[in-house]
Amino acid sequence: MNQTPAGDAHDRSDQGPPMHDDNIHIAVRNLDMAYGAFVIQHDLNFDIRRGEVFAIIGGSGCGKSTLMRHLIGLKAPSRGRVIINGVDFWGSPQSVRDEIMRSAGVLFQGGALWSSMTLAENVGMVLEEYACLSPDEIREIVSLKLSLVGLEGFEEFYPSEISGGMRKRAGLARAMALDPDILYFDEPSGGLDPISSRRLDDLILELRKSFGTTIVIATHELASIFAVAEYSIFLDPDTKTMIASGNPKTLLEESTDPKVQAFLRRGEL
Numbered sequence: 001m002n003q004t005p006a007g008d009a010h011d012r013s014d015q016g017p018p019m020h021d022d023n024i025h026i027a028v029r030n031l032d033m034a035y036g037a038f039v040i041q042h043d044l045n046f047d048i049r050r051g052e053v054f055a056i057i058g059g060s061g062c063g064k065s066t067l068m069r070h071l072i073g074l075k076a077p078s079r080g081r082v083i084i085n086g087v088d089f090w091g092s093p094q095s096v097r098d099e100i101m102r103s104a105g106v107l108f109q110g111g112a113l114w115s116s117m118t119l120a121e122n123v124g125m126v127l128e129e130y131a132c133l134s135p136d137e138i139r140e141i142v143s144l145k146l147s148l149v150g151l152e153g154f155e156e157f158y159p160s161e162i163s164g165g166m167r168k169r170a171g172l173a174r175a176m177a178l179d180p181d182i183l184y185f186d187e188p189s190g191g192l193d194p195i196s197s198r199r200l201d202d203l204i205l206e207l208r209k210s211f212g213t214t215i216v217i218a219t220h221e222l223a224s225i226f227a228v229a230e231y232s233i234f235l236d237p238d239t240k241t242m243i244a245s246g247n248p249k250t251l252l253e254e255s256t257d258p259k260v261q262a263f264l265r266r267g268e269l
Contacts (some may be wrong), residue, residue, distance in 0.1 A: 022050070023049050023050050024047045024048070024049060024050070025048050025049060025050040025051075025052075025084070025085065025181070025182065025214045026047070026048040026071065026082070026083065026084050026182070026214070026216070027046075027047050027048075027081075027082075027083040028044055028045060028046050028047075028048075028071075028080070028081070028082055028083075029045055029080055029081045029083065030043060030044075030045060030079060030080040030081070031043075031044040031045070031067075031070065031077050031079070031080035031081070031082065032044075032077060032078040032079040032080055033063055033066050033067065033070060033075075033077060033078060034078040039078075039240055040063040040066050040240065041062075041063040041066070041067065041235055041240050041241055041242070042079075042240055042241055043241050044067070044080070044233075044241065044242055045242075046233050046242070046245060048214060048216060048231075049214075049231070050212075050214055051208065051212045051213070051214055052214060052215070052230050052231060053204065053205070053208055053215045053217065053228050053229055053230050053231075054214070054215065054216050054217070054229065054230070054231050054232070055216075055217045055218075055219060055225055055228070055229035055231070055232040055233075055248065056068065056216070056217065056218040056219075056232070056233055056235065057219065057220065057225055057229075057232050057233070057234050057235070057248070057263070058220065058234055058235035058236065058237070058263065059220060059237065059263060060220065061237050062235040062236060062237040063235050063237070063240075064186075064187075064218035064219070064220070064235060065109075065186055065187070065218055067218065067235070068184060068186050068216070068218045070082060071184060071216065072101065072104065072106050072184050073089065073097055073100075073101050076090050077090060084100050084182075085100070085181075087100060102130060102178060103178075103180055103181045103182065104180045104181065104182040104183070104184060105174075105175030105176055105177070105178065105180035105182070105183045105184070106175055106183075106184045106186075107168070107171045107172050107175045107183070107184070107185045107186065107188055108171065108186055109186050109187045109190050109191075112171060113159040113167060113170055113171055113174070114159075115158065115159050115160060116158075117158070118155065118156050118157060118158055119146060119151065119154055119155055119156075119157055119158075119159070119162075119170045119173075120139070120142045120143075120146070120155035120156065122159075122170060122174055123142045123145055123146065123170070123173050123174045123177055124138050124139070124142045124177075126174055126177040126178060127141060127142070127177055127178070130178060131178065141177070142155065142173075142177075143155060145173040145174075145176050145177055146170070146173050148173065148176065149169040149170070149172050149173045149176075149203060150169060150199075150203070151166060151169055151170060151173065154166070154170075163196070164191055164192055164196065165192050165193070165195075165196030165197075165199065165200065168188060168192065168196075168200055169199075169200065169203065172200075172203070176207075179211075180213070181213065181214060182213065182214045182215075182216065183207065183213050183214070183215045183216070184216050184217075185204070185215065185216070185217040185218070185219070186218050187218060187219055187220075187221075188200055188204070188217060188219065188224070189201070189219060189221045189223075189224045190219075190221075194223070197221065197223065197224060198223070198227070200224075201223070201224050201227045201228050204217075204228050205227075205228055215228075217229065220263075222264065222266065225248050225264075226248055226249060226252075229247070229248050230247060231245070231246065231247060232245065232246065232247070232248045232251070233245045234251070234259075234260050234263070236259055238259075243257055243259065243260065244257055244260045248264065251264060252264045252265070
């Protein structure tokens with residue numbers, strides 16, 4: 001049974017079909033995720049509100065990254081719907097899905113930069129592919145995006161010449177290239193030292209504050225969860241569904257589920 005903690009003004013669990021609500025950016029309804037006969041998660045229902053930092057949390061193997069793949073158009077659900085800006089994503093033709101994804105940016109776990117390209121080329125390739133801009137305009141935007149993530153002056157560096165934290169920030173600059181309405185982060189702090197992780201968390205909060213971007217994060221890093229997430233869902237690998245939802249700090253204080261407490265306190269079941 002999904003748990004929504006007391007004190008949350010909006011119960012987002014066990015939702016029916018979404019009513020018209022401009023504040024709901026992404027709605028997930030009755031979603032099942034599976035690889036063949038192997039079920040990863042089932043009966044997922046939740047809303048992501050516009051301009052919110054939303055976290056998908058849970059231990060390794062619970063399906064966080066798989067859910068992210070369903071949200072960003074890399075894997076179709078076994079059942080259910082992903083509704084973005086009121087449009088049934090997987091029920092739409094490929095051309096519509098492509099258009100929806102052009103308003104989203106994705107930061108993958110390793111940054112996913114092309115090693116043979118400079119940072120400027122990595123960011124600029126998105127603009128060359130999807131924007132009708134001159135080379136000078138592309139260079140200007142690339143410099144702006146790299147500056148926003150603290151990489152001004154690193155345009156001609158290759159990924160191998162910078163640190164892991166800088167590669168993550170360069171990946172974020174590329175994800176931001178087309179000024180997306182939604183940013184998806186898959187384990188953004190994975191492999192980073194605590195200082196680099198904190199810098200990335202601060203950057204995420206600044207992006208939300210400055211641009212009103214909806215940010216969806218799949219992570220198991222407690223420091224990041226408590227630092228940035230306004231709302232979260234907890235995926236359980238045993239029951240294969242979401243067993244809690246709410247602000248992570250509220251879940252820590254009020255959830256009575258031992259699995260949620262064990263995860264948030266890093267204790268033993």
